[in-house]
Amino acid sequence: MYAHREITDAKQVLDLVRYAHSIRNPEISGVGEYLASDLAEGRRLFGVTAADRLVACWLLHPFRMRLRRSLVSMGGIGLVGSRPDVRGQGSVRFLLEKSLETMREAGHAVSVLYPFSQSFYRKYGWELFTQSRRYELALGGIQIPDDGSTSLDAIELSYPDEASKAFYNAYAAEHYTFAQRGDPEWRKALHLWPDHIARGAVKIVDGETVVGLLGYTLYRRPDKEAATLNVHLFAHSSEEAKRAMLRYLKRQSHQNPTAELHVPMDEVLWPYLADSPTQHRIHDEAMIRVVDLECLDRLELDAPDTQLDVEVADPQAPWNAGVWSLRVRDGRLGVARGSKALLRCGIGALSSVLSGFASCGELIAARRIEALPGYDGADLPKVTTLLADGF
Ligand SMILES: CC(C)(COP(=O)(O)OP(=O)(O)OC[C@H]1O[C@@H](n2cnc3c(N)ncnc32)[C@H](O)[C@@H]1OP(=O)(O)O)[C@@H](O)C(=O)NCCC(=O)NCCS
Numbered sequence: 001m002y003a004h005r006e007i008t009d010a011k012q013v014l015d016l017v018r019y020a021h022s023i024r025n026p027e028i029s030g031v032g033e034y035l036a037s038d039l040a041e042g043r044r045l046f047g048v049t050a051a052d053r054l055v056a057c058w059l060l061h062p063f064r065m066r067l068r069r070s071l072v073s074m075g076g077i078g079l080v081g082s083r084p085d086v087r088g089q090g091s092v093r094f095l096l097e098k099s100l101e102t103m104r105e106a107g108h109a110v111s112v113l114y115p116f117s118q119s120f121y122r123k124y125g126w127e128l129f130t131q132s133r134r135y136e137l138a139l140g141g142i143q144i145p146d147d148g149s150t151s152l153d154a155i156e157l158s159y160p161d162e163a164s165k166a167f168y169n170a171y172a173a174e175h176y177t178f179a180q181r182g183d184p185e186w187r188k189a190l191h192l193w194p195d196h197i198a199r200g201a202v203k204i205v206d207g208e209t210v211v212g213l214l215g216y217t218l219y220r221r222p223d224k225e226a227a228t229l230n231v232h233l234f235a236h237s238s239e240e241a242k243r244a245m246l247r248y249l250k251r252q253s254h255q256n257p258t259a260e261l262h263v264p265m266d267e268v269l270w271p272y273l274a275d276s277p278t279q280h281r282i283h284d285e286a287m288i289r290v291v292d293l294e295c296l297d298r299l300e301l302d303a304p305d306t307q308l309d310v311e312v313a314d315p316q317a318p319w320n321a322g323v324w325s326l327r328v329r330d331g332r333l334g335v336a337r338g339s340k341a342l343l344r345c346g347i348g349a350l351s352s353v354l355s356g357f358a359s360c361g362e363l364i365a366a367r368r369i370e371a372l373p374g375y376d377g378a379d380l381p382k383v384t385t386l387l388a389d390g391f
Helices: 010-020 025-040 091-105 118-122 162-172 183-189 239-250 347-355 360-365
Strands: 002-007 044-050 053-067 070-082 110-113 131-138 152-157 196-206 209-219 228-236 258-264 279-284 287-290 306-313 322-329 332-337 343-346 369-371
Touching: 002 010, 002 053, 002 091, 010 025, 010 044, 010 053, 010 070, 025 044, 025 053, 044 091, 053 091, 053 110, 070 091, 091 110, 118 287, 152 209, 152 239, 162 196, 162 209, 162 228, 196 239, 209 239, 228 239, 287 347, 306 347, 343 347, 343 360, 347 360, 347 369, 360 369
Parallel strands: 070 110, 228 258, 306 343
Antiparallel strands: 002 044, 044 053, 053 070, 110 287, 131 258, 131 279, 152 196, 196 209, 209 228, 306 322, 322 332, 343 369
16 A cells, blocks of 8 residues: 655655644745755655655665764664654554665664654664753853863864864764764754754864864744753863863853753763752653664674573564574674574664663563573673764
8 A cells, every 4th residue: 555765856745744843834945955955965765655645754864873882874764754644544654664674775784763752663663772961050050170271272163173073073983872973964963943043063172182072052942032052062082171161161151041961871060060950851862773683793892702692573674583693702793593592572672782771681670571591691781872963
């Protein structure tokens, strides 16, 4: 009944996108231009049709993302939506199955998305894999030890220069589950939407050398008088660079008494604050799914030698189903077909464990992974995960 095809003209999906993503009329032409530039810059748009009528669509964002210690090909899924008159009739279930075939053909090892509902995507094999700390705090209350003769400077850039871009990619290759950024990714990260006043990066430099990068958005909601400073990237290569970033933020306090900071789960801020933040919450972010387990063969990871023998269920991507032997030897994962399983789970639970977000032990306790007779507690260490790109 349904067919899946690539769409090269962004205008074809605009009516569907307008309704499904509640885009106000003055903003729809900007969304159309944005989508057209997405396609020109290598993202790919797909549609589901029924009797030649477009009923659902999605957008594929190709990334090179750090997973454990390797850079892997990741397919980011965005813009999922269906026509209101076909809801509940299976077009998006079909779309997600086709997205897996499409991403596999494109060589993506894993897929990431930002869910409107975790339970919706969990059914199709995606599982939670990033969380961040979100603070709202008084910038005047930042307290930083006196660095005396620090030579670091903070320079605001509306668009990162070559040195800042190189710093970012070197940092992203070594930290969290960050993705590499070229100009298309930077343009997307700094695109000005109607609520935005300014977006950019602040580079922290030691002479010519970039040692830190802060990404910000200054925005104002139509119903608010005051603007809000949002810091969505807080990348530093040393304690001195971190202090320079905090010092820069403190100096913004006359214009912006409070700011929002989104930082990785392992970023420690409280010793630099005079008082508790107005708000401090943990925010669930992206979900991950292995697209093709075999693509993770030779993944580098910080883990002692071990072996997970897992029977995987994957109704949407049958090439992942069956018994696998996942062996870590000398910091590398070996992925091979196995014969006897000691663990049993869906692809989502395994995806979360492979990403480093969850451990087998946690998911066995929560009955998301079943331990079979003979399982001896083999596990992978957890790591802090975070992706800085939204899509
Ligand atoms: C979310 C959305 C994409 C679902 O589309 P849809 O056309 O209803 O999807 P499907 O018909 O393929 O249904 C997918 C699953 O959701 C279930 N479902 C659909 N509508 C539902 C509802 N209102 N309540 C509960 N479950 C529902 C279906 O039963 C199906 O589950 P199954 O595979 O177990 O049978 C659609 O509602 C939409 O476009 N929403 C606005 C945009 C949006 O939120 N996009 C997601 C961005 S991350």
